[in-house]
Amino acid sequence: MASQALPARGARLGRPVAPGLVSPLVPAPRQRERYHDSAAAVRAVVLALPGGEALSTRRRSPVAAAVIWPLARHLVREGVADGLAAHVVHYRFRGWNGGHAHPAEDAEWAVGETVRRYGDVPVCLVGLDMGARAALHAAGHPAVNSVVALAPWLPAGPEPEPVKQLNGCRVLIVHGTDDDSTDPERSYRLAERAKKVNREVCRFEVHTDGHGLHQHRAEVFALTADFVLGSLLDRPYARPVADALAAPPPLGLRMPLAAGFGRSLRP
Secondary structure (H helix, E strand, C coil), X not given: CHHHHHHHCCCEEEEECCCCCCCCCCCHHHHHHXXXXXXXXXXXXXXXXXXXXCCCCXXXXXXXXXHHHHHHHHHHHHHHHHCEEEEEEECCCCECCHHHCHHHHHHHHHHHHHHHHHCCCCEEEEEECHHHHHHHHHXXXXXXXXXXXXXXXXXXXXXXXXXXXXXXXXXXEXXXXXXXXXXXXXXXXXXXXXXXXXXXXXXXXXXXXXXCCCCCHHHHHHHHHHHHHHHHHCCCCCHHHHHHHHCCCCHHHCEECCCCCCHHHCC
């Protein structure tokens, strides 16, 4: 019976992510007004891709969406004044489901829907866990300008993960060295292969951090924002990001994320 209902469920572009009320000096209605004014002139879009499961045809997980929501909100907060919008993508199913690669298909659909809704704007795919793998797979869409893969789930298989679709994109991979859910060495090997077809690939290692990157969350958020805003809106990259993109392997693919990254970037 469940299989008969599957085709009726489609992927969805979640509602636009609001930055939240961040300044106690500006009245809340005025902050909301500023947000809506900025959102009306969207220049670039982030699509946040949540994690999931290897095999499942159940509906998307609201818990997985809630995990990536704070990062999407942080990115909007940092870039809304320059016309950045963000959406958390709602998958059809919470599983990758083998060769179907449903989240990757949904991510590519979401890019097309973004272009339909906002016009010819650059898109950055920001994924966590399974969502990071979906982001990497969907990078071949012409509107995709850049990809951020956080703790990417890259299971062993008979064929290596594709990398040709990354050519022409700027790619950031971030992985905790103590991740016991997804192997950081696999993301390094993927980055190494990707660097051969695309020079604009970098990878940061978060030492002593695990799969959720909770221990250095502030630094991971700051690094992601620096990369996303630099890629989408042509802001200058912080020196570590610029160095990582320019450095040959293995230096630019094993760049340590320094404690306190982002604090020196604030005015």
